Amino acid sequence: MSVQNGFLALLTLGPAYGSQLQSDFLARAAHRRSLNAGQVYSTLDRMVDQGLVESAGATEDGLPLYSLTSPGADRARAWLTxxxxxxxxxxxxxxxxxxxxxxxxxxxxxxxxxxxxxxxxxxxxxxxxxxxxxxxxxxxxxxxxxxxxxxxxxxxxxxxxxxxxxxxxxxxxxxxxxxxxxxxxxxxx
Incomplete structure (x- = not known):
């Protein structure tokens, strides 16, 4: 659950794609050594299914962007406070x-x-x-x-x-x- 909540918290900064969230999470939670790509994308899929994040288009390179929904923003705010x-x-x-x-x-x-x-x-x-x-x-x-x-x-x-x-x-x-x-x-x- 920590990774999911961490991703929600990082998405308070604005839309991001999976590897961006992965890098940001690892840079900020420096005690973690790794976070595999499979975990990143399965977590994002679950978050979409739960209504916490939604598609926010794509980067110029075609990477899918994710942004917070209202319930996702509420959950992020609670986790951060x-x-x-x-x-x-x-x-x-x-x-x-x-x-x-x-x-x-x-x-x-x-x-x-x-x-x-x-x-x-x-x-x-x-x-x-x-x-x-x-x-x-x-x-x-x-x-x-x-x-x-x-x-x-x-x-x-x-x-x-x-x-x-x-x-x-x-x-x-x-x-x-x-x-x-x-x-x-x-x-x-």
Missing amino acids: RGPRDARPDWDELQDRVLIAASLPDTDVLAVLADYRASFTEAIRELSHDADSRAALAANRAAELGARAALEWIDEVTAALIAHPDALLQHRLLERPRRGRRPAVRDET
């Missing part, structure tokens, strides 16, 4: 959301961080009360340590943003690439 509402926060989603939100204008990264802080704190509370066997105790301890590490990262990022509110956590791409790979030319003879 608040964190999870449950005690099952996800580390990868946290990183994607914070790094992408911090690289875009008009986001509330501090609110996202505060919501994640509350979710990870609640997760730790629940884990400390839910261990009825040695295996559960070991698994809960591992999850608790992961949640505590996430809280430490959240605190460091929050402090950095408070100290430097105009600084972006991730290099902000001022101009999107204009072209992707040219479509293959088919010989119809």
